[in-house]
Structure formats: C-alpha cells, structure tokens
Amino acid sequence: MNKGKIVSVSGPLVTAEGMEEANIQDICRVGNLGLIGEIIEMRGNIASIQVYEETSMVGPGEPVESTGEALSVELAPGLISQMFDGIQRPLDKFLEQVESNFLNRGVAVEPLDRTKQWTFVPTAEVGARVTTGDVIGTVQETPVVLHKIMVPAGIEGTVKKLEQGAFNITETVAVIETEEGDKELTMTQKWPVRRGRPTARKLNPTAPLVTGQRVIDTLFPVAKGGSAAVPGPFGAGKTVVQHQIAKYADVDIVVYVGCGERGNEMTDVINEFPELIDPNTGESIMARTILIANTSNMPVAAREASIYTGITLAEYFRDMGYSVAIMADSTSRWAEALREMSGRLEEMPGDEGYPAYLGSRIAEFYERAGKVIALGNEGREGSITAIGAVSPPGGDTSEPVTQNTMRVAKVFWGLDSSLAQKRHFPSINWLESYSLYQNEMTAYIGKELDTDWTNMVIRSMALLQDEAELQEIVQLVGAESLSERDRLKLAVSRMIREDYLQQNAFDDVDTYTSIQKQFEMLTTILSFEDEANHGMELGAYFDEIMEGTIEVRDRIARGKYIHEDQIEEFKTIRETVKETIHQIVERGGMEENA
Amino acid sequence: MARKIGVVGDKDSVMPFKMLGFDVFFASDAREARRYVDRLAKEEYGIIYLTEPLAEQIPDTVKRYDDVIEPAVILIPNHKGSLNIGKKRIQENVEKAVGQNIL
Numbered sequence: 001m002n003k004g005k006i007v008s009v010s011g012p013l014v015t016a017e018g019m020e021e022a023n024i025q026d027i028c029r030v031g032n033l034g035l036i037g038e039i040i041e042m043r044g045n046i047a048s049i050q051v052y053e054e055t056s057m058v059g060p061g062e063p064v065e066s067t068g069e070a071l072s073v074e075l076a077p078g079l080i081s082q083m084f085d086g087i088q089r090p091l092d093k094f095l096e097q098v099e100s101n102f103l104n105r106g107v108a109v110e111p112l113d114r115t116k117q118w119t120f121v122p123t124a125e126v127g128a129r130v131t132t133g134d135v136i137g138t139v140q141e142t143p144v145v146l147h148k149i150m151v152p153a154g155i156e157g158t159v160k161k162l163e164q165g166a167f168n169i170t171e172t173v174a175v176i177e178t179e180e181g182d183k184e185l186t187m188t189q190k191w192p193v194r195r196g197r198p199t200a201r202k203l204n205p206t207a208p209l210v211t212g213q214r215v216i217d218t219l220f221p222v223a224k225g226g227s228a229a230v231p232g233p234f235g236a237g238k239t240v241v242q243h244q245i246a247k248y249a250d251v252d253i254v255v256y257v258g259c260g261e262r263g264n265e266m267t268d269v270i271n272e273f274p275e276l277i278d279p280n281t282g283e284s285i286m287a288r289t290i291l292i293a294n295t296s297n298m299p300v301a302a303r304e305a306s307i308y309t310g311i312t313l314a315e316y317f318r319d320m321g322y323s324v325a326i327m328a329d330s331t332s333r334w335a336e337a338l339r340e341m342s343g344r345l346e347e348m349p350g351d352e353g354y355p356a357y358l359g360s361r362i363a364e365f366y367e368r369a370g371k372v373i374a375l376g377n378e379g380r381e382g383s384i385t386a387i388g389a390v391s392p393p394g395g396d397t398s399e400p401v402t403q404n405t406m407r408v409a410k411v412f413w414g415l416d417s418s419l420a421q422k423r424h425f426p427s428i429n430w431l432e433s434y435s436l437y438q439n440e441m442t443a444y445i446g447k448e449l450d451t452d453w454t455n456m457v458i459r460s461m462a463l464l465q466d467e468a469e470l471q472e473i474v475q476l477v478g479a480e481s482l483s484e485r486d487r488l489k490l491a492v493s494r495m496i497r498e499d500y501l502q503q504n505a506f507d508d509v510d511t512y513t514s515i516q517k518q519f520e521m522l523t524t525i526l527s528f529e530d531e532a533n534h535g536m537e538l539g540a541y542f543d544e545i546m547e548g549t550i551e552v553r554d555r556i557a558r559g560k561y562i563h564e565d566q567i568e569e570f571k572t573i574r575e576t577v578k579e580t581i582h583q584i585v586e587r588g589g590m591e592e593n594a
Numbered sequence: 595m596a597r598k599i600g601v602v603g604d605k606d607s608v609m610p611f612k613m614l615g616f617d618v619f620f621a622s623d624a625r626e627a628r629r630y631v632d633r634l635a636k637e638e639y640g641i642i643y644l645t646e647p648l649a650e651q652i653p654d655t656v657k658r659y660d661d662v663i664e665p666a667v668i669l670i671p672n673h674k675g676s677l678n679i680g681k682k683r684i685q686e687n688v689e690k691a692v693g694q695n696i697l
C-alpha cells in the first residue's frame with residue numbers, strides 16, 4: 001500500500017496526504033517512529049489520524065502507512081488476569097520491554113503470550129457440522145474460567161481434524177472443511193473493537209447482579225445484562241463503588257476499564273485484587289478479571305479506544321455463555337477525550353463543547369451490554385452488565401455526559417457529596433437514585449428467599465421517604481410536635497440509614513453482605529418497628545421503649561459485623577427485642593390482653 | 595368543634611364532676627390512672643382533669659402530654675386538698691412559654 005506523508009501534527013491528531021487508498025477506521029503506522037494511529041476522518045486523499053501514542057518530535061514530511069485493518073483485539077486464552085492499555089498492549093510486557101512506566105513509542109508488542117502452552121480439550125467430533133459460535137474445544141484458562149474455543153465469524157463447514165493436547169495460541173488446533181476450502185483454526189480470533197459481536201438474539205434481563213452492597217442489592221438492584229450509571233462529584237466514592245462491584249459481583253468475568261483516572265488507582269487494583277477471594281468461588285478474584293488501564297498520564301486518544309476494547313473483550317466472554325460485568329471509571333474522562341479529538345478536527349461543537357454525536361456514542365456503549373443467546377448451536381445464554389462512573393464537573397448532573405448516560409442506563413446510583421462529607425458511604429442518595437429493574441429484581445430475590453422481599457423493600461423506601469418529610473416538619477416546629485408513631489418512624493429510618501445502608505468497604509466483614517444476610521438484617525430492623533408499635537399499642541411510651549432498648553438496638557447496629565456463617569444470631573436479636581419490649585409494657589402497667 | 599372533657603381520679607374526688615356532666619373515670623392507683631389518661635388521649639379527649647396525688651405517681655405520663663397540643667392534662671386538687679403541683683406546673687409552663695414567671 002502507498003505511503004502517505006504527514007502534513008500537520010496537532011497533539012494526538014495527525015493529518016496526512018496521499019492516503020487515497022486508505023479507509024476510515026484503518027490502523028496506521030505514523031511517522032518514522034511508527035506510532036499507532038487510527039483514521040477517524042477522510043477527505044479526498046487527506047486522512048485525519050488519531051494517534052494512540054505521544055506525538056512529540058513527530059513532524060510534517062514523515063511517512064504514514066495504513067495497515068488496512070481496523071482497530072482490533074486479539075481473543076484467545078491468556079486474556080484473564082492481564083492488564084492492557086486502551087489498545088490491548090499488555091502493560092506488564094510493556095514495562096519489561098521498555099523498562100519504564102511510560103509506554104515507549106512505536107514499540108510493537110503482542111497482545112497475548114504466543115509461547116505459552118494451553119491444554120486444548122476438543123469437544124466437537126470429527127465429521128460434525130459446525131458454524132459460527134460453535135464450541136470446538138476448551139482450555140482451562142484459570143481455576144474458574146473455562147475458555148471456550150469457538151468457531152470464528154463467517155466460518156461454516158465440517159470438522160476435518162481436531163487436535164488434543166498442549167498448544168500455543170498460534171498453532172492449529174482444528175481444520176474445518178468449508179465451501180471455500182479447508183480452514184485451519186488456531187485458538188485465536190480477532191475482532192474490530194468498534195463493531196459489536198453478533199449474537200443470536202437479545203433477551204430481557206431477569207436475574208439480579210448481586211454485588212454484596214446492601215444499598216444496591218436491596219434498594220437499587222441492577223440486572224445481569226443491565227446497565228447502571230454512577231454519577232458523583234469529586235471524591236464522593238465512585239471508584240470505591242466500582243471496585244466493590246468488581247470484587248464481589250456474582251459474575252463469571254469482570255472487565256475493569258480505568259479510563260483517565262489516577263494511575264495509582266490502577267496500581268491499587270493490581271496490588272489488592274490478587275489477594276481478594278471471590279466469595280462465590282473461593283478463588284482469587286484476579287482469576288476472573290481483565291484490567292484495562294488508560295490512566296490520566298497516558299495519551300488521550302487511547303483513552304477513547306479503551307472503552308471499545310473493554311466491551312469487545314466482554315462480548316467475547318459473553319459469547320461463551322458467561323455473565324460478564326464491565327466497569328468504566330470514568331466515562332466522563334472518555335467523553336473528554338472525544339471532545340478533545342472533535343475540537344482538533346474542528347467539528348461543529350454541541351453542548352459544552354462536546355461533539356454532537358456524544359449521545360449516540362454513549363448509547364452505543366451501553367447498548368452493547370445486555371443478556372443474549374449467543375451464536376452457536378448450544379443456545380448459550382450470556383450477559384454483559386455495564387456500569388459506568390460519571391464525574392460531572394462540580395457535581396452538576398445537568399451536564400451533557402450525565403444527561404446522555406441517564407437516557408440509556410437503567411439504574412442511577414446518584415452519589416451525594418453531602419452524604420460523603422458526613423462519612424455516609426456508599427454515598428448513594430436513596431431519594432434521588434432509581435432502578436428500573438427494581439420490581440422484577442426484588443420479586444426474583446423474594447422468590448429465592450421464599451419471602452415477601454418486595455414488601456420489605458417498599459416499606460423501607462417508604463420509611464426513608466417519610467423520614468425526609470418528617471424532618472422538614474421537625475425543622476419547622478420541632479420534634480415534640482410529632483406523634484409517637486412518627487417519632488418511631490424517625491428512629492427506624494435512622495436505623496435503616498446507619499445500620500443498613502451505610503457499609504464500610506474497608507471492613508473485612510462489612511465489605512460484602514450476602515442476600516441472605518441482607519434479609520436477616522432488614523428483617524431485624526423492621527421487626528423492631530413492629531414490636532415497638534405493638535408495645536405502644538399496649539400502652540408503652542415511645543421514650544420508654546427507646547430507653548429500654550438501648551442495648552438491643554446497639555446489637556442491631558453491630559449486626560453488619562456479624563459473620564456470614566453466624567447469621568442465626570439475628571434471630572436471637574429479634575427475640576431479645578420482643579422480650580425487652582414485652583417487659584417494658586409490663587412495667588408500664590398494661591396487660592398483654594388490653 | 596367542642597372537645598370532650600374527661601376527669602380521672604379517686605372516686606370521692608371526682609364524683610362531683612359526674613354530676614356536672616363530665617365523663618368520669620375512677621382510678622385508685624398509678625396503673626389505672628395511666629391507662630385511663632392514655633385511653634382518653636387516644637379517644638381524642640381535648641381536656642383531661644387528673645387529680646394531683648395520682649399525677650405525682652405517673653410523672654412520665656403527665657410529661658408525655660406536656661409538649662403536645664391535645665389533650666391538655668390539667669391537674670386538680672383532690673377532696674383532701676391541694677398539693678400545689680397543679681399551680682406549679684402552670685407556672686412552669688407559663689415560664690417556658692413567656693420566658694419569665696409573670697404569675
């Protein structure tokens with residue numbers, strides 16, 4: 001292919017002439033250093049190229065060569081536990097090769113280890129007819145991930161040969177006889193990141209993604225295959241929420257995209273994650289995690305690509321029939337990268353300088369999530385749950401990125417800086433947040449628990465809403481004017497806030513709460529209200545009840561630190577509540593049968 | 595709307611109120627007194643007269659209605675004479691409301 005010539009360089013944007021043979025979205029090698037870039041606009045023979053590496057010292061006159069390929073990722077065993085940059089260069093290999101934290105420019109590294117041997121176990125039969133998506137073999141990639149080797153897109157035919165044993169990802173493991181002749185398959189596929197991988201059909205999400213975070217699972221659950229946004233001002237806890245979900249979500253695979261955030265946060269992840277044990281499998285959570293890092297010190301254009309790289313990897317594992325969660329922290333930094341490139345292209349700016357296509361780009365990302373039946377004759381069911389952090393400047397959620405995200409994401413966990421200041425974490429505001437999956441997910445959990453969970457959730461929400469109203473009254477005319485019932489409501493909603501919704505991510509026990517324990521905790525708090533109301537009906541006074549139950553209420557408050565294998569203790573607490581209030585009633589001079 | 599008025603106290607003291615047409619409830623000890631006062635409050639009596647000796651035995655109950663508008667619990671002497679807590683309470687309440695004792 002003909003080489004073009006650089007006309008101008010403006011930060012990450014390079015313009016080159018003589019590119020008539022190239023196409024939009026082609027990957028190019030730019031300049032003498034051979035930097036990696038992608039054509040994002042073609043006008044006649046002039047190509048605008050966004051360069052994924054730093055462009056200083058690159059100047060006009062230097063050559064540009066198109067590879068004729070779109071920006072793609074390599075899909076094969078070896079993805080899990082890896083950390084990549086936005087265009088799938090493995091960061092650890094990189095560090096070894098260039099011996100620096102900063103990516104050396106123009107260095108070509110293979111995305112995946114080409115020498116490592118994997119044990120390929122064939123699952124198809126010679127002579128069987130196979131088509132796109134059919135599994136022909138498996139590789140136990142990590143203790144918890146069985147990597148399924150699927151027939152790549154566009155191939156259909158009869159299995160002519162199928163190997164068994166140890167192979168690297170470039171060696172042939174199968175031969176398929178097709179109409180266009182024999183096709184040799186390795187364990188590797190390639191896929192262009194800007195195109196969603198095809199599926200057989202979309203399904204409606206039905207099951208919740210259990211995160212172990214009480215405010216999320218109980219009040220604002222997200223479905224497996226759903227989408228959620230975590231908007232929050234500076235320091236409100238977005239990253240911690242994302243990390244918690246990455247750690248504890250009951251999914252098979254986690255793809256974590258660190259996008260334009262602080263570099264040391266990804267270092268934290270690398271240091272911390274391998275030591276954490278997945279409560280669902282008992283293995284290290286790294287054994288199911290892929291990290292993509294484009295931190296603030298890396299070039300802005302690669303940040304734009306990182307989101308697509310991440311979702312493509314997620315789709316690949318969904319195709320295998322797995323539930324995948326993808327986290328992006330933060331989509332605002334990604335949108336800023338879009339804005340910067342758009343500005344340099346001198347496109348017509350839209351809201352706040354963002355390009356007019358911001359909304360459709362955001363929608364494209366979230367719409368690639370979902371629950372599907374994968375291609376292939378087994379009808380594998382897989383899901384991608386997409387969870388994006390949004391960092392609205394100044395916490396103003398009317399800005400374009402938040403608004404466009406709210407239009408597509410079905411769950412909104414609004415972080416609140418005033419809660420964060422009061423050290424109420426996670427600072428998810430219970431009055432402003434919502435989940436469009438709430439009805440279905442609580443019903444699902446209720447069925448699993450064999451109880452009226454929905455009613456408990458609705459009641460808790462109602463208490464929190466009543467509390468907000470009652471507090472307004474209190475501010476106007478003082479707490480004395482409230483009825484004892486309302487004062488009890490205030491006390492119980494406070495218990496819900498402090499003893500239930502508040503959850504310390506850094507406490508060994510509190511960091512994760514199973515659904516079963518969430519049920520026990522909430523039941524205990526709500527039963528306190530029932531018992532107290534009953535006691536008041538029998539003539540006990542609110543103040544008497546509160547004074548008499550200080551000790552047992554303290555036990556309820558410490559319920560979050562009860563270990564998962566000791567949750568019968570909540571039953572004892574509930575019995576104590578009942579007894580204590582009974583005694584108060586007796587002392588108050590009323591008979592039980594009044 | 596006229597509010598119901600109830601009287602709680604020992605039989606000798608409150609009998610005369612009955613002749614005046616008030617609802618009268620006999621209570622001989624704290625337990626009964628507390629039960630009647632709470633019941634009348636729940637039944638939306640606007641004013642509850644309570645004899646001082648009984649009031650002394652159920653301070654929590656009396657205090658409970660201090661801060662609410664209705665019912666007003668008003669202490670009355672019994673037939674043996676006043677303990678003066680009724681008056682003291684009025685003074686206290688006035689002081690709370692006005693800021694100084696003007697009585």
Ligand SMILES: Nc1ncnc2c1ncn2[C@@H]1O[C@H](COP(=O)(O)OP(=O)(O)OP(=O)(O)O)[C@@H](O)[C@H]1O
Nearest residue numbers: 233234235236237238239240425426503504505506
């Ligand atoms: N669940 C939690 N439990 C305890 N502490 C928390 C929790 N969530 C957040 N915090 C505290 O708040 C701090 C800030 O959280 P985090 O870094 O997640 O905020 P952020 O919204 O990502 O900030 P930025 O806008 O800078 O990216 C944490 O370092 C931690 O001290």
Ligand SMILES: [Mg+2]
Nearest residue numbers: 238239240261
């Ligand atoms: Mg953060």
